[in-house]
Amino acid sequence: KVQQEISKVVGLAQPMYSHRGQMPYTNAVIHEIQRFSDLLPLSVPHETTKDVTFRGYFIPKETYIIPLLSSVLRDKTQFEKPDEFYPNHFLDSHGHFVKKDAFMPFSAGLYIFLLHHHSCPHFIKREWL
Numbered sequence: 012k013v014q015q016e017i018s019k020v021v022g023l024a025q026p027m028y029s030h031r032g033q034m035p036y037t038n039a040v041i042h043e044i045q046r047f048s049d050l051l052p053l054s055v056p057h058e059t060t061k062d063v064t065f066r067g068y069f070i071p072k073e074t075y076i077i078p079l080l081s082s083v084l085r086d087k088t089q090f091e092k093p094d095e096f097y098p099n100h101f102l103d104s105h106g107h108f109v110k111k112d113a114f115m116p117f118s119a120g121l122y123i124f125l126l127h128h129h130s131c132p133h134f135i136k137r138e139w140l
Contacts, residue, residue, distance in 0.1 A: 013037050035108035039101035046084050046114060047096045089113035 013036065017026070020033045031038060056075045063070045070076070085093040089111065090100050103109050 013040050032108075035102060035106055036098065038108045039098040042101045042110075042114060043096060043098040046090070046100065049081050049084055083113050086113060 016034050016036050020030050021027075056077050059070050059072055059074050059076065061072045063072075083089065087093050090113070091097065092100070101109055101111065101114075
């Protein structure tokens with residue numbers, strides 16, 4: 012299916028970045044490979060700026076936290092079939108590519124900032140934008 016889409020859009024021409032938007036299934040497969048293979052199971056360390064209680068756990072100031080990306084990449088609330096290779100995780104009902112907020116194969120900095128900033132504003136020491 013990926014080969015068919017590439018042949019239809021690119022043909023014998025040189026692949027270009029501009030083709031990406033015209034190949035939703037190929038884009039979904041690439042994202043699903045990164046999600047399913049779990050390339051980097053741990054993110055870069057983050058540090059608390061003050062004492063924090065997060066989900067009932069006390070975390071002292073200047074504690075380094077290393078997010079486990081696998082926990083999000085295999086989250087059943089985010090992915091319909093988290094333990095299967097399923098490119099449709101990144102396609103809507105019309106076959107258009109959909110970027111998921113929970114997709115973060117390399118780092119959780121921005122995700123943690125957006126997800127937890129309001130309930131726990133001192134969780135992140137630096138801006139991760």
